[in-house]
Amino acid sequence: MTLSSSLNAGVAGLSVNSSKLGTISDNIANSQTNGYKRAITEFSSLVVSEAGGGKYTAGGVRSASFRQIDARGGLLTTESATDIAIGGRGMIPVTSVSALANLDNEIPVQFVSTGSFRPDQNGVLRTSTGQVLLGWPANRDGSVPAFPRDTTTGLAPVQINSGGLVAAPTTEIGLGVNLPAAQTQAGASGDPIPLSTQYFDNLGASQSLAFTFSPTIPATGSSNEWTVEISDSATDAASNPVASFVVTFDDGFANGGSILGIAGATGGAYDAATGIFTFSTASGPIELDVGTPGDSIGLTQLSAEFGPTGVTKNGSPVGSLSSITITENGFVQGVFEGGFVRTLYQIPVADFPNLNGLRATDGPAFAASPSSGSLFLWNAGDGPTGGMVSFALEGSTADIATELTSLITTQRAYSSNATVIRTVDEMLQETTNLKR
Structure with missing residues (x-):
């Protein structure tokens, strides 16, 4: 029983260290990916009741992997006003380009911590990976209506009409x-x-x-x-x-x-x-x-x-849009010829009771899950959320030096578990040879 439990423990050790190697590989590969959240594998022991008489039965080990979504990467300065990040807790609502094709249904919303948004041929702000920035549209006079805060209803793609003419009485x-x-x-x-x-x-x-x-x-x-x-x-x-x-x-x-x-x-x-x-x-x-x-x-x-x-x-005379600014409070403002400024959208900051419970998707983006808790949309900088930072992107939370250190220890642990299996195999071979 003890030999077989040792063998099982060694196999479990190989399995969990393989999982940890996968997260390390992902972290190293995405160490330069803006907005990437480091994946972590944690181990916990399995204890099997002792049989008594001084005997010990190995229980082994199991692993659990998750992403540390509430960790914040360093802010990297850029030259574009539509490169945005959150200077603290919170996420930016986005959707996919493909989801905009069917506007009859509610837009599926995902969340990112940063994004480099650029207008496409229709003026919609989106990233190179197809994530479309969402916000609450402002009224004609620049005021933002009151939208519900516990749902994404009311969010619309942020669309900038650079060729349009605007006047304000x-x-x-x-x-x-x-x-x-x-x-x-x-x-x-x-x-x-x-x-x-x-x-x-x-x-x-x-x-x-x-x-x-x-x-x-x-x-x-x-x-x-x-x-x-x-x-x-x-x-x-x-x-x-x-x-x-x-x-x-x-x-x-x-x-x-x-x-x-x-x-x-x-x-x-x-x-x-x-x-x-x-x-x-x-x-x-x-x-x-x-x-x-x-x-x-x-x-x-x-x-x-x-x-x-x-x-x-x-008020302002007739003028065309000359530039875009995004304020710390998440207001997307258009600067028109003559210096007239009008609020076009407000980008809320989404928060969840358990950010680490969000489900990871491509992008890197995240979706709500039962583990994340209920959504609430804050004005940027209000409540627990950080202000919105323009001309900046959030860097990856994966550090190469830390990951390489973990890689070495994981390799050693994997080799040691393999040695346990070889040793148990040799001992079982000796037991088999006793009857010869």
Whole structure:
């Protein structure tokens, strides 16, 4: 019994070391494969109950192999904005090119830790091995709708239309202007002060808003009051001005020069909590930020010359896509001619309770399994996940020096188990020769 158990233990030793040699070979072969996760073979002993009387029965050994998917390789700098990696825990959702042929069914999703994505002939971002980047598509205004986080429903291939033309209407204007305090004093000329600013309509055409600031001249003292009229170049003359309001400034010690209050609004409404005066143009509503009461930003009245202190606006004229950027939060943003930036997609970061339980596929990519647990899609950098790193790829987690060391010890172990088998064979041969 002891000899046969020793023989079985030796055979088991050959088998498990053969398995370990396979993982070592895979690791060495993929030591330069970006995103490769090192395969590991671990041994555990098999114990057989002792028969008693000082006898021992060898149980042998068994092995278990798995991939250390939660291990992170070093980040390698590249020159492409669409080379991305995760700077911590998490995976990037992808699908195969072949799966896109049947869009009637739900797209099968796999996961990678890094990828070098390039647009194909249709503008779809994919790797050379056929993995297509997935993300949540943004609305026309660049906002990303709320998608369910515990399912891949809503994910779509990231497609970049480099030849398309895009325009963005102006919806927000920040009006920072200083009005001269001397113009509201008794005896001042009372001449209105004009100011014009550009905005873009719904078709990307350039339009202008004409602001007229008219001071209220009192009989004595200072009124600290101005009437602001807004005219729109896209609106017919008979309907201009499209909006107006009366602003009064504070001349007190604490908040001198800031807005005291706004009243008499026509064609729009002022919200003192936000400092926004909302009015309508020919292309739609515009939120005009004039500042809140007591604030030194926006409209002010100080003893200085008239002058804009900061006029800002959103929107863009018609332009084509010039470049792509991917932010740390996973937003795929298009940079258009003229400097306009719009969010096109958001790439979520997938996490599982047991990353090492994912099932390995070609690529290297991974698929969900019962051992991995349930999926959850995070915004990159939120929760346990790392931020998204552009211009970078994750290197292999296999280290050649470590694998070569394991190769030597595995070879020795295999040879030693073979020696056990030879020794048992010789002992059995001696037992057979006893009857001669």
